[in-house]
Amino acid sequence: MLSNIRIVLVQTFHPGNIGATARAMKTMGLTELVLVNPRTFPDEEATRLAAGATDVLENARCVKTLEEAVNDCVQVVGASARLRSMPLPHFDEPDEMAQQVIDNAHQAPVALVFGRERSGLTNDEIRCCSHQVSIPANPEYGILNLSQAVQILAYEVHRAWRKRNASGYEYQRPLEATPPSRQQFGYFQEHLGRLMQQSGFLTQPHARTEEQLQALFARAQPSRKELSLLRGLLSAFEAHLPKQ
Known part of the structure; x- marks a missing residue:
């Protein structure tokens, strides 16, 4: 370990x-x-x-x-x-x-x-x-x-x-609760940022909205399974946006 x-x-x-x-x-x-x-x-x-x-x-x-x-x-x-x-x-x-x-x-x-x-x-x-x-x-x-x-x-x-x-205690985290890697979390942050831009949610380029939302998800510490669900949700929203 x-x-x-x-x-x-x-x-x-x-x-x-x-x-x-x-x-x-x-x-x-x-x-x-x-x-x-x-x-x-x-x-x-x-x-x-x-x-x-x-x-x-x-x-x-x-x-x-x-x-x-x-x-x-x-x-x-x-x-x-x-x-x-x-x-x-x-x-x-x-x-x-x-x-x-x-x-x-x-x-x-x-x-x-x-x-x-x-x-x-x-x-x-x-x-x-x-x-x-x-x-x-x-x-x-x-x-x-x-x-x-x-x-x-x-x-x-x-x-x-x-x-x-x-x-003598050995901690065994359930597989579904395994934290995501930083690379996986980075992909989610990029996906979230892209969707916020495409949807028009971000209208002020210098606002800290994106940073604050990313910090919110960082504090929530989602598992890999939960992060996968969130990315699926983002993809579903993204599919309904007008093509740019």
């Missing part, structure tokens, strides 16, 4: 942070590292700071976009220290996030996403996520190093996994 939990670093500037992240991951049993456009990789500094976790580095994948890194994931949690205007589901406590991640990782890949050292994740990158999580810290100095943030969330995930194993 831990092999289904993916750590994604977006545009990491300092290669040493990649190495330190690999070390933080390995101490908590995580092995799946994906790098989105790192400034430098492979790099000797990354290898040096990995301190015995070079196998995680050697197996790391480099991709061009965040979408490519998480398209097959059923849950994507963006780590963000600041509030966003887009109302995605938000975990105020990392342990709550970890319990849900462990539940989802039983059946499909999930991802924890971390942004740039200085500026974190952009709003567009947050939109690629299904959830957000913050790490409670000193409000007067809440600055965490990238690898420290990875270590904290990785620890919470490993702790939730240990508790689940110790209890």
Whole structure:
């Protein structure tokens, strides 16, 4: 199950942070590292700071976009220290996030996403996520190093996994309740946006209506079966629109 939990670093500037992240991951049993456009990789500094976790580095994948890194994931949690205007589901406590991640990782890949050292994740990158999580810290100095943030969330995930194993309880999600992948959810969002444009529902190009509706469905967290029903409904409506 831990092999289904993916750590994604977006545009990491300092290669040493990649190495330190690999070390933080390995101490908590995580092995799946994906790098989105790192400034430098492979790099000797990354290898040096990995301190015995070079196998995680050697197996790391480099991709061009965040979408490519998480398209097959059923849950994507963006780590963000600041509030966003887009109302995605938000975990105020990392342990709550970890319990849900462990539940989802039983059946499909999930991802924890971390942004740039200085500026974190952009709003567009947050939109690629299904959830957000913050790490409670000193409000007067809440600055965490990238690898420290990875270590904290990785620890919470490993702790939730240990508790689940110790209890002997194994969560089995019904097949019809399986969450959609981010790619499947993206297809739905594109379909919804296209239909709103074609129907004339969207008349102001700069209005946030489309974004707000997409956030609504993100908070609802429909299953794959429910999302398929919604897409069928959209297709039925679309068939009655005038051809353009």
